[in-house]
Structures are given as structure tokens and as C-alpha cells.
Amino acid sequence: MTRILRILLVEPSPIITEGISCLLQKSNLFEVCSTLSDADTLEERLTISKPDILLINPMLLPHTRPLVSLKVFRDFPKMAIVAIVYQYLEPALLHGFHGILDINESSNKISSILKAAYSSLEDKDDTEEYSLSSRETDVLIFIARGMTNKDIADELNISQHTVMSHRKNITKKTGIKSAAGLAVYTMLHNLI
Amino acid sequence: MKEKLFNEKTKLADLIAANYNLILMLPRFGLPLGFGDKKVKDICAEYKVPSDFFLMVCNVYTFDGYIPTDEEIVATDMSLLTPYLLASHQHYLRYKLPHIEQHLSRIADDAGERYGTALKSFFAEYKNDISQHFEYEEKIVFPYMTALQDKREHETYCISNFKKSHSNIEDKLDDLTKIIFKYLPGNILPEESIDLIFDIIQLLSDLTKHSAIEEKILVPYVTSLEREAL
Numbered sequence: 001m002t003r004i005l006r007i008l009l010v011e012p013s014p015i016i017t018e019g020i021s022c023l024l025q026k027s028n029l030f031e032v033c034s035t036l037s038d039a040d041t042l043e044e045r046l047t048i049s050k051p052d053i054l055l056i057n058p059m060l061l062p063h064t065r066p067l068v069s070l071k072v073f074r075d076f077p078k079m080a081i082v083a084i085v086y087q088y089l090e091p092a093l094l095h096g097f098h099g100i101l102d103i104n105e106s107s108n109k110i111s112s113i114l115k116a117a118y119s120s121l122e123d124k125d126d127t128e129e130y131s132l133s134s135r136e137t138d139v140l141i142f143i144a145r146g147m148t149n150k151d152i153a154d155e156l157n158i159s160q161h162t163v164m165s166h167r168k169n170i171t172k173k174t175g176i177k178s179a180a181g182l183a184v185y186t187m188l189h190n191l192i
Numbered sequence: 193m194k195e196k197l198f199n200e201k202t203k204l205a206d207l208i209a210a211n212y213n214l215i216l217m218l219p220r221f222g223l224p225l226g227f228g229d230k231k232v233k234d235i236c237a238e239y240k241v242p243s244d245f246f247l248m249v250c251n252v253y254t255f256d257g258y259i260p261t262d263e264e265i266v267a268t269d270m271s272l273l274t275p276y277l278l279a280s281h282q283h284y285l286r287y288k289l290p291h292i293e294q295h296l297s298r299i300a301d302d303a304g305e306r307y308g309t310a311l312k313s314f315f316a317e318y319k320n321d322i323s324q325h326f327e328y329e330e331k332i333v334f335p336y337m338t339a340l341q342d343k344r345e346h347e348t349y350c351i352s353n354f355k356k357s358h359s360n361i362e363d364k365l366d367d368l369t370k371i372i373f374k375y376l377p378g379n380i381l382p383e384e385s386i387d388l389i390f391d392i393i394q395l396l397s398d399l400t401k402h403s404a405i406e407e408k409i410l411v412p413y414v415t416s417l418e419r420e421a422l
Binding site: 176183 | 318363
């Protein structure tokens, strides 16, 4: 992670806001790009500043609906959302957050909590969306060479069932079903 | 469903306005353009096309949810079934596929040798698959059906072997569109590749309907002939 992650901080208490901003300023990994004391104008602010991480006190969000169902968050799938927590909160309330920052945590932990929240998002993006894992790439290359599932299973020392499940994922990620099509894909990506 | 379907009293022009792709059916039935406001019934009579069969094809082609009943299949004049399917095959082999191949090969040349060769050989393989599939239908399935129709001796065969032989062919064509719009290098003119993609998508949808006609009309019809022959 080389670039500085931009944070939008939404917290009603000025002391907490000031404290967190101050601590984050010391690290060269984060930059608090904006702060809000309530969630009224959250959507506009998100649209304007497009932060990498939203650090927010969950008490400011509507409690009647789960976080994931809020449109404002669905619009920003690449943003990590981290809760600022003072005291015990219902687990249901924290469901959907990518990380939790307890203000009782020691100050040097803040950066690792935020980093972990952000990278959990990145991993998910990469593997679930489109890039092939190295194992899937191996299988893909064998498919492109015209090998059968059984040959591939023997070659890689895995079960045919596992080969099938790799094939399914490859098709899901590339959108290509036939072996001949996958062979072209392999070539276009310089894999063979 | 029933009330939505085209019937003998539908004007041919209205039928095509409802689904423009049906214009592809006309040459396969030997019906010319310029039919004015004639009804399906009249224009079919004029060109000696059984209107019940023509309508069944157009309805299957247009309404995905429509599956002719066994009674409808048995009651329909199927004399044009083989000629219709053969005409469709000819359209694909003689006209559509060469047209797409030419276009693809222009794009392949611009895409650089490595990509170009991969694309061309993919399409050549696809064309080979589809020709083999048509040949199988023309050499095995259609003669078998004709023998059953004429109550003649025939090779040992069963139409249930035929089902599900289509999916592979459509998968490959679908893959080709994905390869072109998702993975082709960016130096190709968008107009060129978009034209080609539309051509392929149109062929893909026509082929899907062609399979639907075989699965919803040909297979149940031959099954009914097999039952009769027992």
C-alpha cells in the first residue's frame, strides 16, 4: 500500500474528532480529508470527497435498517466503513462494517485497524470480481492446452471435483465457457 | 398465452412489426417482400405454404414461453419442416458465417499477429463444429424423420439422442462476443468491432431460436412419429 488513504471522519464529539485527527496526522499513511459532526449531509460529502475510508460513529446512522441496505453505502463499494465505538453496542448494529475502532484502544493500534479494514475490502474486490487466483491460472493454462479434467487433476495432484470447481470460477470470472474460448483468453493475456 | 399468439388473420406486416427478426423467416419459406396488407392465411395460400406450420414457427420464434402441445404438433402439416430447417442451415453456412468470418478476419489482422491467429483459429473451429452439427442433422436426423413419415425402413436411431446437442455451439459464439468486447486490444476501431458484435449477437439469437424450433417442434414431432411406428 503506497498511496495515502483519505479518510472522512463523522463523529459528534469534537474531542474525539480532534483526537483521532491528531493521531492520524502523525502517521504518513492516512489523511483526514474532511470531518462532519452529524450524518445529515453525509451523502453529498461522500460524493465530493470520495474517501477511501469512512470513519463514522454508528449512532449517527439510522438504526432501523442494516448498514448494507443503505443506498449511500452501496454507491461506494470501494470505500471501507469503520465504526467508532465508545461503549458496548449490539452486534447487529455493527454488522456490515469493515472494521471497528474502539476509542479505548491504544493509540498505536489505530493505523493497523484502518489498514486491515481497507485491505479486507481490496482482497474481496480482487478475488471475487475478476482476477484469477494462481491455482485457477494453472488450471486455465491446462484447459487451454486441451487437457481433460482428469489429466489436470493428475497433473496438479488434486481431485477432479476441485478441477471442476476451479473451472466454474474461471468461467464466472472471465465470462467464457468453452475450452476453445478459454484458449483464446489465455493467449490474449499472454499466459501461454 | 393463446390470445397473444399470431393467427391466420394476423396481417403479415403486423407480425413482422411485432418481431422484426421474423423477416428472416420469409426467404426460408420462399415468401417474398412486398406483401402489402395481406393476411398470413392469404399469403400462405398464394405461395403454397401450410399456414399452421408457418405460424407455429413464427410463434415459437417470438414467444419464449410458447410450447406447442402434442395435439397441435400432430395436427400440423409438417411437410415443410425439413425444407425450412435446411434453408436455415444454408442461410448460416452460405451467408451469415462467411460474412462474419470476413469481418472478423479484418479485425484480426489489425489486432496483431498473435491475437489475430488465435481469433481466426477460434472462429474456424467454431465454423467446423457448427457444420458438423448441421451435417449430423442432415445425414442422420432428417432422413430418419422422412423414413418415419413415409413409414419406410430406417436406420436404428432414437430422437432422444438428439436433445441437448445444441448448447456447446451457442456457448462458443457467446464466448466470441465476450472475447471481442472484453478482451480485444484497444487499438481496434470501436465502430468495426461493434458492427461485428451486433452481427454475432444477431446470429446467436437466430441460432438460439433455431434450436428452440428443433427442440419444440422437430423433437416432439419425431417422438410422435416414433410412437406411431411402434
